[in-house]
Amino acid sequence: MSMCWYPGDGERFEISVDDPGDGRLHMRRLRGDDDADYEWIALAGGHLGVLAREVLTAVIEDRAPVLPYPLSRLQLTRDDARLIAASVQQAVLLAAAGTDRYDRIHVDPDDSPAEALCSSCSLGSPYTGAVTISERCLEHGHQPFGERSGVSWADAVRRRARPARA
Numbered sequence: 001m002s003m004c005w006y007p008g009d010g011e012r013f014e015i016s017v018d019d020p021g022d023g024r025l026h027m028r029r030l031r032g033d034d035d036a037d038y039e040w041i042a043l044a045g046g047h048l049g050v051l052a053r054e055v056l057t058a059v060i061e062d063r064a065p066v067l068p069y070p071l072s073r074l075q076l077t078r079d080d081a082r083l084i085a086a087s088v089q090q091a092v093l094l095a096a097a098g099t100d101r102y103d104r105i106h107v108d109p110d111d112s113p114a115e116a117l118c119s120s121c122s123l124g125s126p127y128t129g130a131v132t133i134s135e136r137c138l139e140h141g142h143q144p145f146g147e148r149s150g151v152s153w154a155d156a157v158r159r160r161a162r163p164a165r166a
């Protein structure tokens, strides 16, 4: 499920993850009433890590981000870094980990718990139509994603099946 962020007043940047989990995102400046003049900048792989790290470091050190091409085309200022830092972290996480994992990390406390998700085969994903059980899962059992170490698949499934507390 694709997702967009419009950090700040919603008129300065747009960050888009079209295919969560494929390691890519698009980002552009917005002009407000005429945003067509700014090109999308496509980022992939290692550039996502550089963006997340450098924007956050710039905020902590109270300076403008220093970014390599093509990230440099964004011409981010110190204030821009502050504005986009939280959104960038979320977008990079979604781009890298995919919707299933993102949803289990950014949890809405009002929602009932999502189904347990297998780290290996993604059993429990609402986004996978086909059977995904892997050889590893057949041999060793499913491993629940995002649970404390040592929590079994059965325990994870049981716990998440409970109704949400009011």
Ligand SMILES: [Zn+2]
Pocket (backbone or CB within 6 Å): 118, 119, 120, 121, 122, 123, 133, 134, 137, 141, 142, 143
């Ligand atoms: Zn599995």
